[in-house]
């Protein structure tokens with residue numbers, strides 16, 4: 001990712017400490033990153049000025065990234081730290097998105113019109129990069145509005161505008177939206193939506209053990225995030241969920257295949273289209 005200008009945590013917290021302001025963000029995270037939250041700054045002040053502002057006084061708020069109208073990105077908080085972007089003392093609209101598991105992205109905008117095309121292009125590439133890095137499904141790319149009901153980003157609280165922006169920045173049809181209204185006092189009157197069903201795991205390749213011969217011995221392995229998801233999905237637990245498709249996982253897949261009614265050569269211990277379908281996974285592999 002091209003983060004054009006970066007002010008890292010060091011400078012950020014040093015300035016705040018020097019002025020005896022409480023930090024505007026927390027070191028580290030208590031959960032892994034699962035969501036991206038999109039905001040607008042509500043002013044036309046530049047991204048850099050936003051960074052300076054947040055670094056110079058106690059605000060009790062922060063975001064990881066700021067994107068200028070010309071598309072340049074500025075980083076204010078490292079991704080591994082917790083920015084205070086989507087917290088509320090009121091009622092959460094979203095069941096699980098919190099500061100601890102989200103990355104907040106602010107776009108410099110007064111909210112009266114759309115983001116610039118340069119901002120949208122940058123946002124699109126940042127989102128693609130972050131989604132790939134943290135394995136974030138499209139349904140977890142949210143507006144601040146979706147999390148707490150706040151009118152943020154103001155222009156895109158409107159459902160059809162957000163739908164259009166979503167398709168641009170996700171490169172797909174937009175995610176389902178929990179609420180489409182634009183309440184006047186959102187945090188107080190917004191109904192709490194039912195939690196969204198977990199996104200189906202998007203399988204992109206056939207999962208099976210692969211072998212190679214090392215020093216005359218056959219070693220069986222397939223590794224990766226897919227494997228862990230698979231292990232959990234077929235009921236493996238504890239330290240068996242190790243992300244390694246070895247003999248144990250192969251046998252567990254076979255047992256699963258028998259359990260769901262496969263017979264004969266379909267009980268092969270590999271996860272291709274048929275098994276993926278039984279698991280409720282999307283299969284896009286070859």
Ligand SMILES: [Zn+2]
Pocket residue numbers: 038039040085144150152153
């Ligand atoms: Zn916001």
